[in-house]
Amino acid sequence: MAQDQGKPTGPDLSQGIALADVPDGSKLVGRCGDEQVLLVCRGTELFAVSATCTHYGGPLVDGLVTDDTVRCPWHHACFDLRTGEALRAPAFNPLASWAVEQRDGRIFVSEKLKRATPKPRSGGSGQVPEKIVIVGGGAAGFAAAEMLRREQFQGSIVMISDDQSPPVDRPNLSKDYLAGKAPEDWIPLRSEKFYSKNNIDLRLKTEAVHVDARSRQVVLADGGRIPYDRLLLATGAEPVRLAVPGADQPHVHTLRSFADCKAIIARAATARRAVVVGASFIGLEVAAALRSRDIDTHVVATEKRPMERVLGPQMGEFIRALHEAHGVVFHLEETVGSIDGGKVKLSSGDTLAADFIVVGIGVRPRTGLAEAAGLVVDRGVAVNAFLETSAPWIFAAGDIARWPDPHSGENIRVEHWVVAERQGQTAALNMLGHREKFVAVPFFWSQHYDVPINYVGHAERWEEIVVEGDIAARYCLLRFNGNGRTLAVASVFRDVEILEAEVAMEHTVPV
The missing domain is CATH 2.102.10.10 (Rieske [2Fe-2S] iron-sulphur domain)
Incomplete structure (x- = not known):
């Protein structure tokens, strides 16, 4: 932080x-x-x-x-x-x-110099909306609302969130805050005063159940209706639950919301042993945070190497060794068969003792609202380069959006925090009549103890990984190459080079 x-x-x-x-x-x-x-x-x-x-x-x-x-x-x-x-x-x-x-x-x-009020950008076309509704209180929704007011939009903004907390800095929930290294007042993206000062009608613990695209209204669970001229769907994703006997017990947690994080911290206060299911970014960041609290931590995962699918085998081995050096015990190529109180039974027949369990086996996009509204959904809500859905005046951004990525040449959906924020910003501009394509290069970061991993681009497949530097020495750059070019770059403490790679990707769009 x-x-x-x-x-x-x-x-x-x-x-x-x-x-x-x-x-x-x-x-x-x-x-x-x-x-x-x-x-x-x-x-x-x-x-x-x-x-x-x-x-x-x-x-x-x-x-x-x-x-x-x-x-x-x-x-x-x-x-x-x-x-x-x-x-x-x-x-x-x-x-x-x-x-x-x-x-x-x-x-x-x-x-x-005195801070000048940013000038709204010129070039907008069409009728300026009077009423904008945002469904979702995460990264994309917040960034859109903030950008609308920064662009001096004077109309109404209603932000609907089924969360009990205002938008928070979600990456920190699995990193410093969970590890006990960040105070709670760092977690909200803005104080509650920000929303009232900027006349943003933030409605927490409120569920949108239907979008009536014909009458341009959002229907709430309590029967209320909110009219819109422009609508942004930013409903995000929800954790995949563990489907085994005993997974519904109260000491089995997932991590998505501020409340989830607080519940895990409360468990950790008196716990000595924990099991993390999943060797994803969330799972391993949780494992690192729990080790920072001196909790014996075991990680159970189906993979042969942690994070190999995203970062390749060499980084997978490095990440495994890094966590093992901090006391994490891995049970790879294993699954959880059942949970019986403090006993976690594995597919191998082994049993692990745990005071609590954290499940981090991925998330799924919350596309139900879009599907019910008749929008085109294909492994995410389909949007064009302007983040417009198949219905007029409805936009989508964040974890649910599948957009035409000019850098990979494919329609992609990613679950990156920064991508969601940047899409929210672009959607806000386009709701105001600008025709700005979303062309940002995808970026995410992950933190494991004192080792940061940055990643730009998008490579679901690659032909080779070119390593510059020394992975074991924690000073390296990895280029994921395919189709005769670099698709993505990952780095550890090679900050300027990965920024240069990002700029190069921005200026090189394949035909």
């Missing part, structure tokens, strides 16, 4: 530094008063912005400057160097900006 800012370091930029200290294309971190400032030189122009990303506090000096933007090395947020605006999720808050001037061969950073 956010790093400790501490006392600002580096040269005092208000006193000036030599122009030669910041050659073209370079970055430098200094201080201005009690704040850390990033100074960037692009040709004849100089920019001064906050030195840390507003998402988790990543050091932007270690990121990538391209065009007039800077990208965070940790989770690939992107900021405008001219205005500080957060152009791409996962960051939403802008960077502060400072005035910069040159005198007598020196650079001076002076006053902090």
Whole structure:
């Protein structure tokens, strides 16, 4: 999460530094008063912005400057160097900006600039809607609502969520927060005041049961109806349940919501032994978090190697060794046959003792509302490049959306947090009449103890994996190649190179 800012370091930029200290294309971190400032030189122009990303506090000096933007090395947020605006999720808050001037061969950073209200982008077409309804309180739904207000949409926004909590930072639920390293006030994406201040009608614990596309109304479980001019379906996904005897007992958990996470933490407070079912990203992040709490943790999974399907055999072996070094015990190529109280019986006949069980065997998209509304559904809600569904004025984004990905040349559906947020942002613009295609390169990150894994692109299949660097030394880049090009890239502590790979993918769309 956010790093400790501490006392600002580096040269005092208000006193000036030599122009030669910041050659073209370079970055430098200094201080201005009690704040850390990033100074960037692009040709004849100089920019001064906050030195840390507003998402988790990543050091932007270690990121990538391209065009007039800077990208965070940790989770690939992107900021405008001219205005500080957060152009791409996962960051939403802008960077502060400072005035910069040159005198007598020196650079001076002076006053902090007053934050200007972002101008709505031009080019919208058609009638501006008055009523927008968002079904879903996750990444895509939140990002859409935030972007609508950022674009100064003045109409009504109703956000329907069957969750009991406002939109939260879901990736943290299986990482730092579950491990006990992040305070609870870091988890909401925004405080409840944000919704009232921005006139977003957030309705929690509210279930939408039907979409009447003909009359443009969303029907609620209590019989209420909410009219819309534009509708965004962002219903997300739900965990796959374990279908074995005993899996319905109260000490068997899945992890999706804030309430799920709190329930696991409550169990962990008095537990000594846990079983995690599934060696997926969620399963292994949970295992790492439980080991941080000194809980004996066993992982049961059908795979031969953890995460091999996504990251390949070499990374699979590395991840297994990493977790084993931290005390995790694997039971691979195994399934759970039954759960009897504190006993978990495996397909091999072995029995594991557990005070509680966490099931992480995947999720399925919540497409029921779309299907009942008569929308085209094909392994997800089918959308076009503008995230429009088969019905007029209805959009879809996030885990349910299957869209034409220009980079892979295929229709894909992914369950990445950042993709959902960026789709929510694009859907918001298109609901306002812009014709902006969703062309972002898919990105996700995973954290295992002190080892981050970043991944850009999308490769369901590949012909070869080219490894640059040393996986065991935790400094590597893996290129997943197929059809004569790079389909995806994964990295461990090779942050700039994977950002460069992302930019290259953005500029290279296959015919």
